Amino acid sequence: MGKPEELLYSETHEWVCVEQVDGAKVATVGITAFAIEQLTDLVYMELPEVGSQVTTGGEFGEVESVKAVSPLYSPVDGEVVAVNSELPDRLETLGQDPYGAGWLVRVRLSDEQSLAKLMNFAAYQKQCADEAH
Amino acid sequence: MSGPLNQTPLHDWHVAHRGRMVDFAGWSMPVQYTSIVEEHQATRRGVGLFDISHMGRLRFRGPGAAAFLDRMVTRRVTDLRPGKIRYGLMTNEKGGILDDVLVYHLTDVQGRSFHQMVVNAGNREKIVAWIRSHVTAADDVEFEDESLDTAMIAVQGPAALATMAALAGADLSRLGYYSGLVTTVCGHPCVASRTGYTGEDGCELIVARAVGLQVWEAILSQGESRGAQAVGLGARDTLRLEAAMPLYGHELSETIEPLQAGLAFAVNLEGREFIGSAAIRAAKASPSGQVRIGLKMAGKRVPRQHCRVFAGEQAVGEVTSGTFSPTLDVPIAMAYVDAAASGLGTELLVDIRGRKEPACVVQLPFYVRPAPGGNS
Numbered sequence: 001m002g003k004p005e006e007l008l009y010s011e012t013h014e015w016v017c018v019e020q021v022d023g024a025k026v027a028t029v030g031i032t033a034f035a036i037e038q039l040t041d042l043v044y045m046e047l048p049e050v051g052s053q054v055t056t057g058g059e060f061g062e063v064e065s066v067k068a069v070s071p072l073y074s075p076v077d078g079e080v081v082a083v084n085s086e087l088p089d090r091l092e093t094l095g096q097d098p099y100g101a102g103w104l105v106r107v108r109l110s111d112e113q114s115l116a117k118l119m120n121f122a123a124y125q126k127q128c129a130d131e132a133h
Numbered sequence: 134m135s136g137p138l139n140q141t142p143l144h145d146w147h148v149a150h151r152g153r154m155v156d157f158a159g160w161s162m163p164v165q166y167t168s169i170v171e172e173h174q175a176t177r178r179g180v181g182l183f184d185i186s187h188m189g190r191l192r193f194r195g196p197g198a199a200a201f202l203d204r205m206v207t208r209r210v211t212d213l214r215p216g217k218i219r220y221g222l223m224t225n226e227k228g229g230i231l232d233d234v235l236v237y238h239l240t241d242v243q244g245r246s247f248h249q250m251v252v253n254a255g256n257r258e259k260i261v262a263w264i265r266s267h268v269t270a271a272d273d274v275e276f277e278d279e280s281l282d283t284a285m286i287a288v289q290g291p292a293a294l295a296t297m298a299a300l301a302g303a304d305l306s307r308l309g310y311y312s313g314l315v316t317t318v319c320g321h322p323c324v325a326s327r328t329g330y331t332g333e334d335g336c337e338l339i340v341a342r343a344v345g346l347q348v349w350e351a352i353l354s355q356g357e358s359r360g361a362q363a364v365g366l367g368a369r370d371t372l373r374l375e376a377a378m379p380l381y382g383h384e385l386s387e388t389i390e391p392l393q394a395g396l397a398f399a400v401n402l403e404g405r406e407f408i409g410s411a412a413i414r415a416a417k418a419s420p421s422g423q424v425r426i427g428l429k430m431a432g433k434r435v436p437r438q439h440c441r442v443f444a445g446e447q448a449v450g451e452v453t454s455g456t457f458s459p460t461l462d463v464p465i466a467m468a469y470v471d472a473a474a475s476g477l478g479t480e481l482l483v484d485i486r487g488r489k490e491p492a493c494v495v496q497l498p499f500y501v502r503p504a505p506g507g508n509s
Contacts, residue, residue, distance in 0.1 A: 041169045043457040043464075044433040062486075064435055066169045066457045067367055069486075 004033075004099055008115065009124035010075035015099065016118060018109070025109045027076045031063070033098045034128045041066040045088040047104055052080050054107055056114040061104070072104065076114050082106040141186035142284045142345035150363060157366055158255035160187040165365040172368035173459045176290045176331055177502075179360030182352055183287040183369055185330075189257030189280045190339060191264070193248040197273030199238070202248055204407050205267065206236055207391060207400040213238040215246055218311045218326055221399050222391050223252075223260065224409030228416055229387035230394070231263060232256040233379065235328060237313050242322070249324065251285075253381045267408070284345025286338045288352055289372075291502075292359035293335035300348075300355055301325060305336050319344070319351045330369065332376025332500050371456050377427060377467065377498035383438060383453045384425060384467055390416050393469070395425040395497075423450060423469045427497040428483065430464040432490050436483045442468050443482040443489060449474040452483060460500050466492070 008016040013035035017028045036042075044064040054060045054074035061072040084103050087093060094102040109115075119127065138161040148154065152163030163184070165172060175181050193202060202210040208221035215238050223231040237249040252260045261278050268276055288297060294306040302317030305325055313326030324339040340348050353361050364372075370380070379385050384394055390413060391400045402414055430436065436455035441448055450470030458465045466483065474481060477496055482489040 040165070041457075043435065046434075064433075064457075066371060066435075066459070067164070069435065069437070 002099065005121045007099065007121065008075070008118035009121070009127075010073065010118055011127065012073040012075075014073065014075045016075050016115070018115065021108075025112060026081065027078070027107045027109055027115075028103050029075060029105050029107060030098060030103045031072070031094065032124070032128075034131075036094050036098055036102075039063065039065045039070065042091040042094065045091060047072075047083050047085070047088065048080050050080055050083055054078060054080060054105075056117075074107070075118060076107050076109055077111040078107040078109040080105050081108045139187070139281075141184050142342045143184045143186065143349055146346060146349065147184065147363075152363075152365060155366070158187065158253075160254055162187055163363075163365040165367040166363050169365070169367040169371060170459045172362055172364040173371050175360055175362035176333060176364055176368065176372055177460060178291065179362070180288060180290040180292045180296050180335075180356040181331065181333075181362060181364035181368070181372075182349065182356070183289065183364050184284075184349070185287050185337070186284045186342075186345065187254040188285055189250075189252035189254060189260065189278065190283055190285065191250045191252065191261070192277045192279050193250070193274055194245075194277075195274040197271075198248045198275075201268060201272045201274045202236060202250070203405070205264065206234065207407060207409070207413070208236065209401050209405060210236055210238075210248070213248075215240045216312050216314055218313050218328060220311070222385075222396065223263070224391065224407070224413065225387060226409060226412065228390040228409040228412030230381075230385045230389055230391060231387060232260050232381060233385055233396075233399075234260075235326075237324070237326065239313060239315055239324060241315050256381060282342055283339050284342050284348070286340075286345070286349055286352065287329055287331075287335065288338065288356075289329045289331040289333045289335035289364075291334060292356065292361075293333070296352060296356035296359055296361060297325075297336060300351055308336075319348050321348065323348075330376075330378055331372040332378070332498065333372075333502055334505075370454075371459060374454055374456050374465065374467070375458055375460055375498065375500035379425075379467075380454060389469075390421075392417055393421055393423060393425070420472070422472050424472050424475045425453075425497075426468055426470055426475045427495045427499060428452070428455075428466045428468055428481065428492040429461070429495045429499070430466070430483070430490060430492050433464065434485045434488075434490050435464040436466040436468075436485055436490070436492070440466075441484045442470050442474075442492075443484065444474045444479070445482075449481065458499060465499050467497070470494075 147163040206221040440452040442450040455466035479494040
């Protein structure tokens with residue numbers, strides 16, 4: 001996927017990589033290495049079906065650790081066009097390659113306005129540093 | 134909780150070793166250092182060290198101590214021999230559970246007898262107030278809350294006692310289960326007991342607050358070759374849940390009476406009266422219906438406290454604790470359900486955030502440690 005420096009980030013620790021595909025804008029969404037480090041002991045993940053609609057800030061799935069369950073929040077608006085369906089059975093991939101093989105969904109954007117609210121790498125790094133203590 | 138959090142004498146060590154600190158019952162405590170599963174397995178396979186200094190430690194002296202405690206606790210204390218420990222409950226007049234406690238009868242180095250009680254961190258102030266409101270001059274008992282002057286460390290796991298052999302002033306492996314004594318650790322005075330909250334063999338140690346850190350580091354270093362690891366509250370919870378040990382605020386509360394909780398073994402009603410005994414006797418004569426059970430999930434979603442339990446369409450109870458079991462590799466839970474739905478093998482449903490997930494009633498505990506010297 002992209003290099004972390006080139007991605008966009010939500011406050012809820014999802015990353016976004018926007019690409020032009022067949023004249024439409026498609027966002028690949030994942031969760032950041034920082035978030036995975038914080039969660040630890042992942043045991044379960046649920047992702048949406050292809051064709052479902054997601055909205056910015058809305059829940060599109062959940063990830064569960066031994067300790068607690070965390071909702072996955074969509075950083076964008078649009079239709080899910082692909083799902084990393086192998087990921088829930090190989091949760092260790094999230095820790096090994098969060099910005100590549102650990103992607104969650106691809107969303108064809110219906111509205112690009114939400115992209116403007118996402119952070120760049122530097123801003124997201126600052127947020128993580130603030131949260132870390 | 135308001136005001137600054139209490140800190141155990143190991144607080145700075147936890148922070149320096151990447152402990153993720155959380156507010157637990159007014160104390161700043163580590164929930165984990167590395168991973169909950171890793172710390173859990175270290176305890177099941179080798180040695181886990183737990184800082185349990187947040188728990189309450191109360192000492193009772195004087196000729197009336199045993200008789201006084203006998204009135205306060207669901208187990209008999211007057212016949213507790215020196216060196217013995219009993220698990221019991223403190224109940225209110227209605228038979229509701231105020232706390233679950235360990236009562237120790239020990240002999241100090243001068244040969245004087247005393248009693249000690251270990252209570253939950255979150256209930257300590259309530260229990261201290263309860264005791265103060267019941268003790269009278271006629272009881273002839275001196276009572277002291279030593280919690281803030283002492284540290285408490287649990288050493289748990291198949292290699293726990295071997296680790297302690299070089300450090301303790303007595304051979305703890307010769308101590309019976311639920312026995313204790315006044316001895317030394319690293320040369321410092323210590324109360325050692327063959328007790329724990331993990332389902333493993335091991336011991337719990339009480340030392341002066343000032344030497345807590347030194348003792349902790351000595352045990353960790355001694356146990357290094359046996360895989361000793363510091364373990365946080367996260368794995369303490371998964372370990373006790375696999376062992377089906379109740380946790381106050383989950384399986385136990387003031388609105389739950391002991392028999393309902395499946396703790397008949399911790400209640401002695403024979404020829405004695407204690408606060409709450411009349412109510413517990415009445416409850417025994419006409420059981421209320423709900424009982425504590427174990428559930429094993431068919432899927433991977435994890436039930437949590439307050440998830441509702443169904444038999445088909447009918448609501449039959451509620452989950453009190455749930456987690457993913459690192460040993461069994463499936464989600465497990467304890468719940469209170471109607472007696473009719475409590476039979477082993479009963480297929481039930483747990484409502485996890487709006488979706489009913491299949492579960493099966495299984496025997497408690499979920500985990501029993503292999504017999505010593507066994508092949509497993």
